[in-house]
Amino acid sequence: MSAIEFHNVGRKFGAYEAIADVSLAVRDKEFIAIVGPSGCGKTTLMRMVAGLEFPTEGRVTVNGRVVRAPGPDRAVVFQQFALLPWRTVRENIGFGLTCTGTAASEKRKLVDHYIKMMHLDGHADSYPHQLSGGMQQRVALARSYVIDPDVLLMDEPFGALDAQTRTVMQEELVRLARDNPRTVLFITHSVEEAVYLADRIVVMGKKPGCIREIIDVSDVRTSEAWQELGIDEVMDLPSFVHLRTRVWRLLRSQMDDE
Amino acid sequence: MTDNVAGGGDAAGMNIRRYLPQRRTLISLAGLVIVLCLWAVVTMGLKLVSPVRFPSPLDTWSAARQLIFTGYGGGLLWEQVWHSSRLVLLGFAVAASSGVALGIIMGISRRAQLFINPTFLLLRPIPPLAWIPLAILWFGLGDTSKIFVIWYAAFVPCVLNTLAGIRTVDKTLIAAARVHGASPGRVLREVQLPGALPMVFTGLRLSLQACWTTLVAAELVGAFFGIGRVLVIAGQDIYPGMILVAMLCVAALGAGMTKVLTVIEQRLLAWRFA
Ligand SMILES: Nc1ncnc2c1ncn2[C@@H]1O[C@H](COP(=O)(O)OP(=O)(O)OP(=O)(O)O)[C@@H](O)[C@H]1O
Numbered sequence: 001m002s003a004i005e006f007h008n009v010g011r012k013f014g015a016y017e018a019i020a021d022v023s024l025a026v027r028d029k030e031f032i033a034i035v036g037p038s039g040c041g042k043t044t045l046m047r048m049v050a051g052l053e054f055p056t057e058g059r060v061t062v063n064g065r066v067v068r069a070p071g072p073d074r075a076v077v078f079q080q081f082a083l084l085p086w087r088t089v090r091e092n093i094g095f096g097l098t099c100t101g102t103a104a105s106e107k108r109k110l111v112d113h114y115i116k117m118m119h120l121d122g123h124a125d126s127y128p129h130q131l132s133g134g135m136q137q138r139v140a141l142a143r144s145y146v147i148d149p150d151v152l153l154m155d156e157p158f159g160a161l162d163a164q165t166r167t168v169m170q171e172e173l174v175r176l177a178r179d180n181p182r183t184v185l186f187i188t189h190s191v192e193e194a195v196y197l198a199d200r201i202v203v204m205g206k207k208p209g210c211i212r213e214i215i216d217v218s219d220v221r222t223s224e225a226w227q228e229l230g231i232d233e234v235m236d237l238p239s240f241v242h243l244r245t246r247v248w249r250l251l252r253s254q255m256d257d258e
Numbered sequence: 259m260t261d262n263v264a265g266g267g268d269a270a271g272m273n274i275r276r277y278l279p280q281r282r283t284l285i286s287l288a289g290l291v292i293v294l295c296l297w298a299v300v301t302m303g304l305k306l307v308s309p310v311r312f313p314s315p316l317d318t319w320s321a322a323r324q325l326i327f328t329g330y331g332g333g334l335l336w337e338q339v340w341h342s343s344r345l346v347l348l349g350f351a352v353a354a355s356s357g358v359a360l361g362i363i364m365g366i367s368r369r370a371q372l373f374i375n376p377t378f379l380l381l382r383p384i385p386p387l388a389w390i391p392l393a394i395l396w397f398g399l400g401d402t403s404k405i406f407v408i409w410y411a412a413f414v415p416c417v418l419n420t421l422a423g424i425r426t427v428d429k430t431l432i433a434a435a436r437v438h439g440a441s442p443g444r445v446l447r448e449v450q451l452p453g454a455l456p457m458v459f460t461g462l463r464l465s466l467q468a469c470w471t472t473l474v475a476a477e478l479v480g481a482f483f484g485i486g487r488v489l490v491i492a493g494q495d496i497y498p499g500m501i502l503v504a505m506l507c508v509a510a511l512g513a514g515m516t517k518v519l520t521v522i523e524q525r526l527l528a529w530r531f532a
């Protein structure tokens with residue numbers, strides 16, 4: 001059984017057809033990157049997995065169950081971080097644990113663990129507005145990781161970060177995915193990011209939103225042990241360059257269609 | 259000045275904040291002193307205004323002493339002040355709790371909003387003072403009718419601002435809470451209410467202002483005690499010093515209560531200034 005399944009999913013907003021006939025099976029612990037032109041329905045697709053949006057056609061299942069509401073088994077990392085401004089870093093990271101009623105001592109231990117892992121030591125009692133963008137996004141990542149979700153949904157999580165911070169975060173994400181693998185849906189506008197991070201890349205087209213092609217990266221990644229390398233080293237590899245060009249061409253052809 | 263500027267934690271900003279409070283107070287005091295001096299010069303020095311039209315600082319001072327020590331309009335200063343303040347506080351408390359509660363209900367439930375809105379839109383344009391005759395008919399000339407009118411005046415801004423506050427909370431924050439396991443109740447407590455708080459306090463401030471405006475007007479129409487009563491009697495006696503004292507009382511009480519509200523708000527929103 002696949003972790004996430006889209007069965008002929010369609011979504012209309014009034015008369016406007018945003019998504020039509022999307023079918024996709026995401027394997028357990030698989031890292032999927034979704035790329036596509038703006039407005040092709042990437043966010044909508046992800047919100048349907050999160051339970052924040054519902055298909056008008058077909059169905060979306062997670063671990064075999066149809067998605068009916070949001071739940072902590074499907075945590076989302078948002079582009080704009082979406083941290084509670086009136087809660088400290090520690091409280092924000094522990095938010096999901098508080099919701100599920102985790103015992104205080106257990107919560108403290110887990111939160112401390114993720115504060116360390118995300119290099120947030122010394123900022124545990126700061127408020128989000130006192131942190132840099134990269135730090136805020138690490139808090140958001142920790143908040144999602146700490147509740148140990150089956151599925152992690154990320155909507156352009158590094159889109160609001162500067163290029164350097166972004167690189168650091170990408171490497172951190174690869175490290176997390178290697179040490180603590182999970183099923184991930186990762187939306188991005190960056191082809192490099194998609195090729196570097198994903199096992200499979202879903203390229204979408206629009207009018208209406210649909211899947212154009214799925215590119216498998218996992219074989220190359222494992223055979224060349226990308227997860228042991230830094231992003232700049234990987235980006236120099238011929239296999240990486242080749243994949244990047246291929247995805248880029250596909251994406252361009254979707255944009256040219258307009 | 260109470261409006262604090264959020265953010266700006268750099269060294270220069272800190273410096274400005276460290277020496278500004280004293281300077282601000284100094285400038286504000288200077289402004290007051292100049293107004294007082296002008297007042298004294300115009301009324302006592304140049305005698306440009308007749309004391310029957312506008313009292314001098316000395317007239318006002320003696321009127322204040324009379325009100326404090328011998329009483330006027332049926333009571334001593336503190337009795338009159340207490341009487342009016344009590345009504346304002348009661349009316350405000352009832353209006354704030356019921357108004358914020360209704361605002362929250364309308365904010366989180368479209369159905370409730372649709373249900374309540376027509377009634378609300380119908381009643382809203384009626385000025386609070388237009389309720390006085392009906393209030394007197396229902397509750398008599400006593401305090402209850404005044405509390406009712408104050409409640410009505412203060413209720414509307416509370417509802418509207420709370421509603422707007424809840425509605426304008428960032429949808430992504432709500433989604434983030436839900437996908438991390440928050441129940442609707444927790445979303446309300448942890449996200450919607452804290453997010454609406456600044457607007458709720460805007461509503462409370464407007465509401466408090468409305469309380470004083472309405473109370474004084476209601477006491478002018480009919481009261482046995484209170485600052486409005488002092489104003490009426492002083493007007494009948496053609497006693498400008500006392501009129502001004504009563505007006506200054508309202509100003510001081512209104513400002514004082516608003517200050518308390520602001521302090522509470524800053525406590526609750528302390529994270530902004532961390
Ligand atoms: N609540 C809504 N009401 C009406 N239309 C909507 C709604 N949500 C999304 N849409 C429309 O559906 C389409 C897909 O939107 P979506 O946000 O999923 O695109 P996206 O691929 O995430 O785009 P981007 O890359 O710019 O984030 C868009 O044309 C958008 O206008």
Ligand SMILES: [Mg+2]
Pocket residue numbers: 042043044155
């Ligand atoms: Mg999007």
